[in-house]
Amino acid sequence: MANKEIYRLLSGYRQFRERFYSGDDTTYSKLTSGWQGPKTLIIGCSDSRVDPAILSSASPGQLFVVRNVANLVPPFESGGGFHGVSAAIEFAVINLKVENIIILGHRQCGGIRALLFPEATQAGGFVQQWVAIAEKAKVRATQLVGTEDQNALWRQCELESIRTSLENLRLFPFVREATETRQLTLHGIYFDIENGELLELNQEAGTYSAIDL
Ligand SMILES: [Zn+2]
Known part of the structure; x- marks a missing residue:
């Protein structure tokens, strides 16, 4: 644990501990005397620039977060396999009974770039196989803006992939049921x-508009 970056991380943790475990802040004593009760599940990208907790200035215990390459939701599949994202969605919806699920996409997404321009990543590797979940988004984006302007195609595919993830989310029976029986809401941002x-997806129209903050 001697390198500079690890030292910096530990120094950051020291500040965190001083705030939450030594001072008057009672956040963690409350959070550990009961059970966690986040109201929102955010499915975001692993990209270091788009941490949902930092972006929303969230407090500990406020968000249940899943992060993966390109903020994707796989289709619902029963049976075997190691479904980490699906397990987190199931836990959030069934056990924690979250009220909102947000798919949080972003500009300059490396995962979406790997989907569009596979030569940038290892052929047949994990990334290629994973981002293939959003193949439909690639097709839609290509139909909408063509392939000439690569940056425009990249951005459009990022937007379309949020729609694909929401479509896949609705394939989970417990998600659909919660939207019908207890007003679970789904959002694309x-x-x-x-x-x-920040842009918000209008799910009926399939269009995005800037959120007025
Ligand atoms: Zn990304």
Whole structure:
């Protein structure tokens, strides 16, 4: 644990501990004397620039978060396999009874770039296989903006992949049931990291508009 970066991380943890375990802040004593009760599940990208807790200035215990390459939700599959994302969705919806699920996409997503331009990543590797979940988004984006302007295609595919993840989310029987019986709401949000803007998906129209903050 001697390298500079690890030292920096530990120093950050020291600040965290001083705030939550030594001072007057009672957040963790409350959170550990009961059970966690986050109201929102966020499915975001692993990208270091788009941490949902930092973006929303969330407090400990407020968000249940799943992060993966390109913030994707796989289709519902029963049977075997190691379904980490599906397990987290199931836990959040059935056990924690979250009220909202947000798919949080973003500009300059490396996972979506790997889907569009596979030569940038290892052929047949884990990334290629994973991002294939959003193949439908690639097709839709290509139909909408063509392939000439690669940056426009990249951005459009990021937007379309949020729609694909929401479509897949609705294939989970317990998600569908919770939206019908206890008003679980599903949202698609796009963080444009280049200008700090948030866009919200209108799920009926399939269009995005800037969120007025
Ligand atoms: Zn990403």
